[in-house]
Structure formats: C-alpha cells, structure tokens
Amino acid sequence: MSLELLFAFVAFAFVTSITPGPNNLMLLASGVNFGVRRSMPHMAGVCIGFTVMVAVVGLGLSQVFERMPVLHLVLRYVGAAYLLYLAWKIAYATSPAGDGQGGTRPLTFLQAAGFQWVNPKAWVMAIGAIATYTPQGNFTLNVMLIALVFGLVNAPSIGLWTITGSLLRHWLEHPRARRTFNIGMALLLVASLYPIVSEMGLTHS
Template structure:
C-alpha cells in the first residue's frame, strides 16, 4: 500500500469511526449510565467485533452479499428491529448509581461484538474499505494493514465516546436529567436508522 493510500485509509477510518452512529450513540449512553470502567467490555466488543467483521468482508463475505442480494435485505430488517429494541432499552433506563432496575446493565463483550454483524453503518464502512484499500497483488499485506489501522482507530473512537459520556455524569445526577438524556439518546439512535428505512420503503 502506497504512502498516499495509507494516509487516505487512516483519514477515512478516523472520520467513519468518530462520526455519530449506533455504536457511538450506545457507547455515549453507556458511559453516562454506567461509567467508563463498566463500559470497558462494550468498548472491547466494538473494537474486536468490528475488526472481525472487516476481515470477514475482506476475505469474501462481502462477495456473498453481491451474489445473494436478499441477504442484505434480511440483514437490514434484523438491524432495524434490534436497534429499535436497544433504543427502547436506553430510553427507559433509570438514573445512574444506583442502577434503577436489575435489567439495567452495560452491554457485554459478546453482545457488542455480535452487534457489529447487524450494524448497518459498520457494514457500509467495511465494504467501502475492502473495495477501496485492498488490491489482489498485495492482499494479505493490505488486510494486515487494514486490521491494524481499524483496531487502533476503533479503540480511540470507542474509548473517546465512552469517556465523553462518563464526563457528563456529574451534570446528570438527578433522575429527571438522566431520563431526559436517555430519551434523547434513544431518539438519536432511532434517527440513525432513517437512511436504512428510507431505502426499504
């Protein structure tokens, strides 16, 4: 991979990772509700899950979607349903410390990692990266470079959003403020689905 292409990859990965989307919205909400320490598994799940998704697409899963377009439609339906459930879960969360109900907990590593497979933004980013930054002549070297860059950038992004959420905790001490924040985050998560729903209708 040339120096110019590498810089382009880093810039694309950074912008894609840092801009608002389902992952970042949930990490922000988790940071507010549970703090950075308890959100670590969620962060790790996003980083590892997204890197694995990228590697799978780079190695041929993306080609399967091209050959069987119906699979992508199924993926989008599952994605919308799951994100709506997550939005409801965030919107109905209580105040921080103590946790308002037994059901309120941070997303686990496995949940966060598996979520990447139904995350529409994640699929679009991975497909774009695989299409633009992998060449047949340097397949394995390019894939190794992509995996390294994505892992580093995802770690920085996920940690930053969770830390930002944690920094807001002192401003959201009472039940009313926390509920308003959670509803806003739930609405933001639902709003992120509009581009997908628009294509489906």
C-alpha cells in the same frame, strides 16, 4: 500498501470512527449511565467485533451478499429490529443517584461484538475500506492490515465517546435529567435508522 494510501486510509478510518453513529451513541449513553469502567466490555466488543468484521468482509463475505442479495435484506431487517430494541433499552436505562446500578446493564462484550453485524454504519465503513483502500496485490495480507489499522484507529475514537458520557454524569445526576438524556439518545438511535428504511423503500418518496 504504499504510505500515501495508508495515510489516506487512516484519515478515512478516523473520520468514520469518530462521527456519530449507533455505536458511538450507545457508548455515550453507556458512559453516562454506567461510567467508563463498566462500559469497557462494550467498548472492547465494538472494537474487536468490528475489526473481525472488516477482515471477514474483505475475505469474501461481501461476494456472498452479491450472489444472494436476500441475505443482505434479511440482515437489514434484523439490524433495524435490534436497533429499536437497543433504543428501548437506552430510553428506560435507570441509574438512581448516579450509581450505575439501575434496572438495565451495559452491553456485554459478545453483545457489542455481535451488534457490528447488524450495524448499518459498520457495514458502510467495512465495505468502503475494502473496496477503496485495499490494493489487489497481496490482497489477503492487505485485508488483514486494513482490519488491524481500522481497529487501532477505532479504539480511541469510540473511547472518547464513552469518556465524554462519563464526564456528563455530574450534570445528569438528577433522575429526570438522566431520563431526558436517555430518551434523547434513544430517539437519535432510532433516527439513525432512516437511511436503512429509505433504502428499503419504506418511506414516502
């Protein structure tokens, strides 16, 4: 991979990692409700899970979906259902007095890593990176490089959302303010489903 192509890919990775999406919205909410320390397994799961996903997609999983599109459709339905479940969890997250010990818990490492496989934005990012920025020469090596660089760029980007959430805790200490914030985050997460629902043909034209 040339330096010019690498720099272009880093810009792509940064923009797609830092902009709002299901992962970043959930980490923002996790930072508010549980703080940075308790959200670290969630962050690690997103970063490592997504890095592995990019590598696997690059090494051939996308071709499986091309041959068996029904699998991709099933994955979309599962992802939509899981996003609704996560939105419900965020809406009802409680943390009285800002102690982070309410009735819900932050996502674990495995939950966050597994979520990448049903996260629509993660699929767009992974397929876009492989299709656009991966040279055909030494393809396997370049796929590994793309995955590694994406992970390195993704880590501080998602961390920033979690830190921002933790900084908002001071202004959201009152239970009513915290509940309003959580419901807002849940609604935004549900809104992120619109592109999927639209592609499924479930919205009015």
